[in-house]
Amino acid sequence: MPEGHTLHRLAKLHQQRFAGGVVRVSSPQGRFADGAALVDGATLTKAEAWGKHLLHHYDSGLVVHVHLGLYGTFTESPAPLSDPVGQVRMRMIGAGKSATTLYGTDLRGPTACEVLHGPEVDVLTARLGPDPLRRDADPDRAAQRIRRSNRSIAALLMDQSVVAGVGNVYRAEVLFRHGMSPQRPGRAITAGEWEALWADLVALMKVGVRRGAIVVVRPEHDRGAPSYAAGKPRTYVYRRAGEPCRICGTTVAHAVLEGRNLFWCPTCQPD
DNA sequence: AACTCATGCGAAT
């Protein structure tokens, strides 16, 4: 679901499906009708992700900006598409460069779906920290912010202007994997610790893009967890409050920090 | 079938 890996996966998919060809864009729901009209019939030149933001670049210079928020979602199917089901904010249909197979995708429930001009895109990307999934990311930019801050590392990792693309699951899981207390102040984190956290985020989120799911638990830690329902994602601590830590058996702790659920193992991640 | 909660963020108050 929508942390950075989801958006990068969607960007790749849309690049494959639609880039290099004319795209028909509409808004069956109507809330994006004006924006859709601006780009309908233009050629999609590039689809890319910046953190949790998805950008569709058109040859006209206009850019469609999508943010899925908590429950926005894309579905896709080969054309011809059936009539829209539910509240479809944006529907795209195109065949890309090869112009062979016509595909369509429907967007529902996004927080943002809007047309931006070049300068507005610059404003957007300028307020985002380095994204572990982008080649142009500079982790030192994040290090500067973190090592000068009194805020907790848990809060800093969720701040998109510090690191772009990390959400609540990757935050909880990467801190666990490094035995780091979520309460640790940014300024108490050493250069080496940040380097290791960043490297792990890059590796984990790349796996996330490839697999289309957040996969963070090492196989040797994934035995004997009878309390788990079949479909529940495997995590060390995320959404496991009250259950035993996979490493030490201590009850996983939970708190609400800045309005978001926070999970950690008090033993493996001591203050 | 109905209900609850959520991996996020911007707008409204």
Place this chain on the structure above:
DNA sequence: TTCGCCTGAGTTT
């Protein structure tokens, strides 16, 4: 600080 988004997975009835 609270609300809206109005989907989807998991849980309860």
